[in-house]
Amino acid sequence: MENWRGARLMVVASVVAIGWLSLVVMGSPVLHKVGGSKGWINHDVNYTEWAAQEHVYVGDWLIFKFDRRYFNVLEVNKTSYENCIDRDFIKNITRGGRDVVQMTEARTYYYLSDGGYCFHGMKVAVQVQEYQDPALAMVAPAPSPVVSGSSVFTCIWIIVANVVLFVNLMVVGIL
Template identity: 30%
Template sequence: MMMARSRNVGILVVITVMLLKTTEAEDYEVGGSTGWTSFPPGGASFYSKWASNFTFQVNDTLVFNFESGSHSVVELTKPNYENCAFDNNIKTFNIGPARVTLTAPGEFYFSCPFSGHCSSGQKLSVTVITDSSSPPPNKTPTQAPAPRTATVEGPSPSPSASASVPTTRAPSPQTHSTDIAPPPHGSATPLTSTFSLFIITILINFLSQF
């Protein structure tokens, strides 16, 4: 009887850990209250300094807040990012706010392709790790493989960054403020947390009958 109870407790612990890990994904509003803009305060280092305040993990989401038609977001290879070149972009997001999910560990590079915006400092690079206890991975090759690209939530992106069509769609309300101080992990998905606790409660009640 004791062995069966111990085995059931072990199963409960494993399930609990798995459920809790699903609550760790965070939303990060790029640039905090400044949003995604050209000539940001602080110049070319603004977005690099903003990113240095956070540890980005797989499945976290970058939220680029901008007015559609005034800016856009493209994911770039490292050489294109460094040279503000926009040939063969990996992904393009023309509708703001753009939600970009970081689907794999490694280096990700973003910028605005509008004329002069990249050179003014509207560019961002982030390092993504598998979890907070893992060291940052080595930098990826200069040509990023297609399967490693980020994914977008919401409207399908236009295939061309230079021919974005203005729209009257207003940006949706911001969901989380990430000006400088990083938010506590686990706070970005309250619905998932509630569901996890509900499942855990059911399991505990079930196992207590043995």
Template identity: 30%
Template sequence: MAHLRISILVLSLVFLSFAFSEAKEVIVGGKHISWNIDSSKTLNEWIQKKHFRVGDQLKWKSYKDSDSVLQVTKEDYESCETSKPIKANVTEITLDQAGRFYFISGVKVHCDKGLKLVVIVKPPKHVSPSPAPATATGPAAPPSTNAAAGPGFSLSNGIFGFGIGLVGMALI
């Protein structure tokens, strides 16, 4: 019986680790750097050291009423165009696709002075490259029921594991 409890505990901890490893929540600039004109250089140094994946969430610390965060296109990022943002008054955003996300200050003068960020987002770790086309001449295999998730663990698997972990810990 003791071995069963230990096994359940170990499995619970493994599943819990997957439940919380999918996405991360990041405060832009960390604990000590906020979104303001005085920190623009430090924010750009901070972002160079960060790696983001699809599903991660960015949160901006509260900033003065005299400024805001806009998500914009690459062109608007380069020219500090504030009149047609993709999203205005951003305080948090989930990075929902791989690629580049562009953020600028809602105050053009601040953007012109460098208060802007480019966030580069990598695909999720569990996405694998597409398999090579099959060369067999037989009938095609039926489609996978979860082909989009790819191999490995997904957030739903992690949540399932979290539930299993709670049950396992209750049994101990």
């Protein structure tokens, strides 16, 4: 019985350690203030330049800070973005002028402000990428499309594999 408790403790400790290491390796989400220190306003910000300097990854957040009496934030498709079309938007993320949205998948997200502000440059296209640790990229090959799911899926997979390993070691009698 004492051997079983020790094995269970080892499994729990391993699961916790692997989960924590997975978060460290994959990085923590970052909050990106759209437009930098000036925020989401209609002048003095080149959002194309701002977006080109940002490295946004799946799981990161964008925060739009603005005066909601004048501006809003609409997620649109590429055509609407390019032509400043504010009808038939994907999502209105405007809530109170300090609005956040999480980047949930690797793709380009398009945002604009309606009321004609888009025509004056108040739009941004944010390219979101899967996170890949540069240190691991030099050692390991790129993951296949089947394996390259979300960070949560990867963490769960690592935990399950670890538990299976320890159960097998207990059955064989090594632990």
